[in-house]
Amino acid sequence: MEIKKTAVAGTLESSDCMVTVEPAAKGLELELESAVIRQYGRQIRKVAMETLKRLGVKKARVSIVDKGALDCTIKARVECAVMRAAEHEGRVNWGGMIR
Amino acid sequence: MGIGIYSTPLSVRQQEDYLKLLEACGLRDEGDADIVALMTEDDRLIACGALAGHTVKQLAVDSEAEGQGAMAAVLSALIAEAYARGVHRLFLCTKPENLSIFRSMGFHTVIETGDAVLLENRKDGLSGFLASIPKYEGVCGAVVCNCDPFTLGHRHLIEYAAAHCDELYVFAVSEKGSMFSPEERLDMIRKGTADLANCHVFESDLYLISRATFPAYFIRDESRADLVKSDLDIELFCKRIAPALNISRRFAGEEPFSPVTRAYNERMKELLPENGISFEEIPRLSEISAGKVRDHIASGEYGKIREMVPESTYEVIQSRTQ
Numbered sequence: 001m002e003i004k005k006t007a008v009a010g011t012l013e014s015s016d017c018m019v020t021v022e023p024a025a026k027g028l029e030l031e032l033e034s035a036v037i038r039q040y041g042r043q044i045r046k047v048a049m050e051t052l053k054r055l056g057v058k059k060a061r062v063s064i065v066d067k068g069a070l071d072c073t074i075k076a077r078v079e080c081a082v083m084r085a086a087e088h089e090g091r092v093n094w095g096g097m098i099r
Numbered sequence: 100m101g102i103g104i105y106s107t108p109l110s111v112r113q114q115e116d117y118l119k120l121l122e123a124c125g126l127r128d129e130g131d132a133d134i135v136a137l138m139t140e141d142d143r144l145i146a147c148g149a150l151a152g153h154t155v156k157q158l159a160v161d162s163e164a165e166g167q168g169a170m171a172a173v174l175s176a177l178i179a180e181a182y183a184r185g186v187h188r189l190f191l192c193t194k195p196e197n198l199s200i201f202r203s204m205g206f207h208t209v210i211e212t213g214d215a216v217l218l219e220n221r222k223d224g225l226s227g228f229l230a231s232i233p234k235y236e237g238v239c240g241a242v243v244c245n246c247d248p249f250t251l252g253h254r255h256l257i258e259y260a261a262a263h264c265d266e267l268y269v270f271a272v273s274e275k276g277s278m279f280s281p282e283e284r285l286d287m288i289r290k291g292t293a294d295l296a297n298c299h300v301f302e303s304d305l306y307l308i309s310r311a312t313f314p315a316y317f318i319r320d321e322s323r324a325d326l327v328k329s330d331l332d333i334e335l336f337c338k339r340i341a342p343a344l345n346i347s348r349r350f351a352g353e354e355p356f357s358p359v360t361r362a363y364n365e366r367m368k369e370l371l372p373e374n375g376i377s378f379e380e381i382p383r384l385s386e387i388s389a390g391k392v393r394d395h396i397a398s399g400e401y402g403k404i405r406e407m408v409p410e411s412t413y414e415v416i417q418s419r420t421q
Contacts, residue, residue: 006182006187007182008178008179008182010175011171011172011175011176011179012171012172012174012175012178012204012205013168013171013172013175014168014171018175018178018205022187031222033202033203033205035203063205065203065204065205067171067203
């Protein structure tokens, strides 16, 4: 999936996370800010990277500001931000790439 | 509980509640908001925030509603709205004691003075800007100007400055001017200084005299010039920009008209030398000002414009009116 513009999804409220996806010249860059980065930083990155790969995102700059989100929330927010950034809203293949 | 996003002006009732909440939190409405976010509970305003250009401001939470995440909710709503409007780079100014809250919300320090911190939502915002500008050897100077439009007065200042350093950075204010677009102004300055080999013209981006670093400059409430806060802008120049670009001199035109700009110059006279940067205020060419040129454009007095601007600017003005 090609990232065409900058988009954001999620909030900064407790138990949520805010994900920003931006176009990039090459590769996947992931920046993470979290109060629990020492405990769950690796897990958050893993969920985010897996989600990006499943969506076929090859080039993007992704920033996650985590407020204690569960894995399912992180996954959903990344998916939503990517769909918006790829201008893919409204034609989401539920059960396909989003599963 | 719900959050509404409203464009200004607010309704009378909303405005009254909004001002009351700001006052209770020690803030005042600076009147430059594009949109305002209001969070209410049972019809009572419990939190607010505003977006002015690239700046998030007027964030306030009712003391009774503190600790329930109202601030995070309002900030989230403002960020979502900013992105929807195509504004991706956001700034925020707060007191140093609130720094950790906003850092945990994805903001990064641009500059800190004794009583205020300017933050932005990108880690590499300022460093990216600085990396995009070439570095020069020798004695480097800087002029920051709006040039709306570029006049013979600006030319006089830049010519003087260029003669008093090896390399001169001219930063054109990137915010929307009252008449000419940032692109037009950049173009006018480049053309009007093309013969000065050591003069290099760049956009100031959002880091020099911007609505983020120096909101008072754009609010232009002359009656409050005594309250003008320009320290963030000047400190940012002194501590982050000048060292990165090897700038040791700054030049500005004397300001007989605008109390805001005059207050800014006065503050530079104090702060720049403390940071090892010399500051020189150049006497103005009499009777020339960009404001007067704008007045003459509005009234169509082209003969008078000719006397105040270089040929390259005159062409731009003419092309606009055709």
